[in-house]
Amino acid sequence: MKVSVIGMGAVGTELVGYLVNLSEVSEIVAVDKAREKAEAEIWDYSHTTSFIYAKNPLLVAGDYPETEGSDIVVITAGAQLQRGQTRDTLVEINAEVIRDIIGRVERYSPQAIVLIVTNPVDVIAQVALRHSSYPRTRLMSAGTIVDSARFMRILSDHLKIDPKNIFGYVLGDHSATGFIPWSICNVCGLDVDTYCRLNGEVPIDKAAVRQAVLDVGLDIFNRKGNTNHAIAASVFRIIRAVASNEHSVLPVGVLLKDQYEVDDVVMSVPCVIGRDGVQKILNYQFTRQEQHEFLASEAHLRKLLALAGV
Numbered sequence: 001m002k003v004s005v006i007g008m009g010a011v012g013t014e015l016v017g018y019l020v021n022l023s024e025v026s027e028i029v030a031v032d033k034a035r036e037k038a039e040a041e042i043w044d045y046s047h048t049t050s051f052i053y054a055k056n057p058l059l060v061a062g063d064y065p066e067t068e069g070s071d072i073v074v075i076t077a078g079a080q081l082q083r084g085q086t087r088d089t090l091v092e093i094n095a096e097v098i099r100d101i102i103g104r105v106e107r108y109s110p111q112a113i114v115l116i117v118t119n120p121v122d123v124i125a126q127v128a129l130r131h132s133s134y135p136r137t138r139l140m141s142a143g144t145i146v147d148s149a150r151f152m153r154i155l156s157d158h159l160k161i162d163p164k165n166i167f168g169y170v171l172g173d174h175s176a177t178g179f180i181p182w183s184i185c186n187v188c189g190l191d192v193d194t195y196c197r198l199n200g201e202v203p204i205d206k207a208a209v210r211q212a213v214l215d216v217g218l219d220i221f222n223r224k225g226n227t228n229h230a231i232a233a234s235v236f237r238i239i240r241a242v243a244s245n246e247h248s249v250l251p252v253g254v255l256l257k258d259q260y261e262v263d264d265v266v267m268s269v270p271c272v273i274g275r276d277g278v279q280k281i282l283n284y285q286f287t288r289q290e291q292h293e294f295l296a297s298e299a300h301l302r303k304l305l306a307l308a309g310v
């Protein structure tokens with residue numbers, strides 16, 4: 001499997017660190033407008049391959065022609081936040097970046113699965129769809145997968161259990177309007193309130209958990225100037241699902257067509273992910289309040305889409 005990473009900044013570089021260890025990956029191509037940075041990262045990684053359990057993947061720093069025939073292309077290229085900004089402030093500049101990139105990606109890898117990471121991620125994915133012929137099943141945003149990972153961790157810290165025993169999502173969009181549909185969240189098969197009641201735990205303050213989930217990314221950013229570990233692990237999780245044709249359910253941003261009362265907006269909902277990308281968009285029956293929150297996400301995204309010229 002050939003994977004190309006466009007944008008070798010903090011996120012792209014961290015992701016390559018995962019990819020060199022995935023045995024399904026035989027070739028990794030790194031592209032960045034700062035060509036020397038991409039080359040240096042690839043050289044550095046090449047010096048890890050004597051010691052890791054990877055199958056000696058071909059490591060290339062190049063330009064778009066070298067990405068030809070990629071099975072997966074991950075796009076992390078673009079402007080990064082400055083302290084005090086929100087992800088939304090990047091919309092116009094990163095819409096311009098993706099318009100510049102996506103045609104070249106498609107020219108060399110028309111059959112690829114494209115994963116958008118550049119923020120604001122759901123809007124940028126929709127711009128990419130608008131300016132390419134990729135079907136919505138093969139071009140998705142990382143969406144709220146990282147928020148969902150944060151949610152599972154924060155809830156598990158409250159309950160003092162492994163986050164993998166929490167089942168739940170943040171849905172809607174990767175911004176302050178993302179929301180937690182508690183009606184489809186469970187802990188070891190029990191809804192959260194029942195779990196706490198039966199197991200001697202203090203009831204969960206759901207509003208506080210949501211706020212903590214939404215705030216923590218910016219808190220990390222304000223302390224270290226980026227967030228890269230959780231998003232790289234999240235994107236790698238999607239790539240594993242594709243590489244092994246797992247049919248795993250993950251919350252990613254996908255163009256909705258008359259689902260969840262939304263038409264023609266990329267939003268994060270649970271999707272079955274496998275070799276062909278999004279194999280199925282799952283349907284859930286939200287409560288009235290959850291549906292209201294989902295539509296608040298949609299309204300937020302539509303405002304950004306207008307700024308992005310979509």
Ligand SMILES: NC(=O)c1ccc[n+]([C@@H]2O[C@H](COP(=O)([O-])OP(=O)(O)OC[C@H]3O[C@@H](n4cnc5c(N)ncnc54)[C@H](O)[C@@H]3O)[C@@H](O)[C@H]2O)c1
Nearest residue numbers: 007008009010011032033077078080117118119121226231
């Ligand atoms: N979706 C998420 O959950 C999530 C999480 C973290 C970061 N992000 C986003 O991912 C993006 C990258 O973050 P980062 O921390 O790696 O930023 P970074 O500044 O470290 O890296 C961005 C890289 O993109 C390159 N670049 C810029 N324009 C380019 C172009 N036209 N062609 C090729 N390369 C180009 C830059 O040279 C740089 O190396 C940002 O938009 C950030 O907001 C998203």
